[in-house]
Each structure stands twice: as structure tokens, then as C-alpha cells.
Amino acid sequence: MPTNALTNPLVLPILGLLTEGPLHGYGLYTALRDRYENLSVRRSTVYTLLDRLAEAGWVDLSEEPPPCPFTITTGGSRALADGVARQIVEAPLGPSEPFLTAVAYLGILAPDQASDLLRRRLELTRDRIARLEQALATRPVRELHMLEVHYLVSTLHCDADWLEGTTHRIDDGDLPWPPPAEANPN
Incomplete structure (x- = not known):
């Protein structure tokens, strides 16, 4: 293969x-x-x-x-x-199908690895937000002509909130995690 x-x-x-x-x-x-x-x-x-x-x-x-x-x-x-x-970090930012699929099976990873990967995605998301907000602030274009960018920024803020909250829940042990034998069968 x-x-x-x-x-x-x-x-x-x-x-x-x-x-x-x-x-x-x-x-x-x-x-x-x-x-x-x-x-x-x-x-x-x-x-x-x-x-x-x-x-x-x-x-x-x-x-x-x-x-x-x-x-x-x-x-x-x-x-x-x-x-x-790989997909947690490399999937397109925002609610993409590859990211959602990876999140569905996040429990196969050890909690610390999952948290580190989500934190890395959070950094990428925040960087993208900063670049988009900078572009919006420096371009004299009417908001109406940039609605899709405003929508994307809003969506990315929601994603960042979810990533941060989920990372904290994993780190604090508040998100139930399967035991290692269950997380990694065979």
C-alpha cells in the first residue's frame, strides 16, 4: 500500500x-x-x-x-x-471533514499527545486570525465586500475557543479518556 x-x-x-x-x-x-x-x-x-x-x-x-x-x-x-x-495539525483550518474525522478518534492518542496537537492547531488558528484581522485593518475595503473574511474570522475565533477549552479539559483531566489498552487495541 x-x-x-x-x-x-x-x-x-x-x-x-x-x-x-x-x-x-x-x-x-x-x-x-x-x-x-x-x-x-x-x-x-x-x-x-x-x-x-x-x-x-x-x-x-x-x-x-x-x-x-x-x-x-x-x-x-x-x-x-x-x-x-497528522490531520489534527495539517487539516485545513476551520471545520473541515479531515479535522472532524481526526477529532472523532482523538482518544486513540495519549492525552498529553492529543493536548499538544490541539495546542499546535490552536497556535495555527490564532496566527491565521491575526493575519486576517491585520489584512482587514489595513485594506480600505468596505465590510460588505469582505463579508466572507469577517465570517471566516468569526468561525476561526469559535474554533480557537473550542481548541483552548478542550485542551484545558484534557490537561485538567476533566475530559474522560479511555485507558491505554482501550485507546490502542491489539
Whole structure:
């Protein structure tokens, strides 16, 4: 499997769903469709990805009678954790689908790593806010012609508030976290 396999928007959700428990292909397809309404999910794509993930050693196919469930492997858990960490920092700022998917599986990371990554995203968000506010302040353009930028700044402020609050909750132990064995199965 190519090293950029986690760039497929369905791979992280598939691995994440398998951390919750074994599922057969159609069960994964149904869960993806139900939980990730913004993602384009086709059954054939799910089965193709499962084959590739199995070839890479990220998932195993059970020996049970059909329909055989898939389980995540240690390598798959590592790939999920790496993908979550990468997307927390690298996903487009604002409420992007890659960021929301990564947040959904934040619990696969250790609390201190999750907090550090959210703090890094908070810094990036604040930097973007500062640049946008500076641009608004120095350009003599009517607000009406820059409404989209004002909207983006407002949205980014909300994101920064959420990131800061969630980071504090993790650091203070106020956000329940799964035990390490549960967070990193297999």
C-alpha cells in the first residue's frame, strides 16, 4: 500500500470504526454512511480499501463463518494514530471533514499527545486570525465586500475557543479518556 494511503478520506474512518469492534464489510459500509454523511461512500470502494488495508497488514479478516468480520491490527492502530495526529495539525483550518474525522478518534492518542496537537492547531488558528484581522485593518475595503473574511474570522475565533477549552479539559483531566489498552487495541 502506498505510504500516502491515509490520504483517502475513508481510510481513517474505517480504521476508527474497527477500533470500536469487529465489523464485516457491509457493516462498515453502513456505519460509514450513517456516521459520515458528508463523505461519499460506495460499497465497492469500502471493499477495495479493506483489501488494500489487509494487504498492508492494517486489518485482519476473521476466520469466522460469513459474513467474516474485519479487525484492526497493531499496525492499523498505529496508522490510525499517525493519521489522527497528522490531520489534527495539517487539516485545513476551520471545520473541515479531515479535522472532524481526526477529532472523532482523538482518544486513540495519549492525552498529553492529543493536548499538544490541539495546542499546535490552536497556535495555527490564532496566527491565521491575526493575519486576517491585520489584512482587514489595513485594506480600505468596505465590510460588505469582505463579508466572507469577517465570517471566516468569526468561525476561526469559535474554533480557537473550542481548541483552548478542550485542551484545558484534557490537561485538567476533566475530559474522560479511555485507558491505554482501550485507546490502542491489539
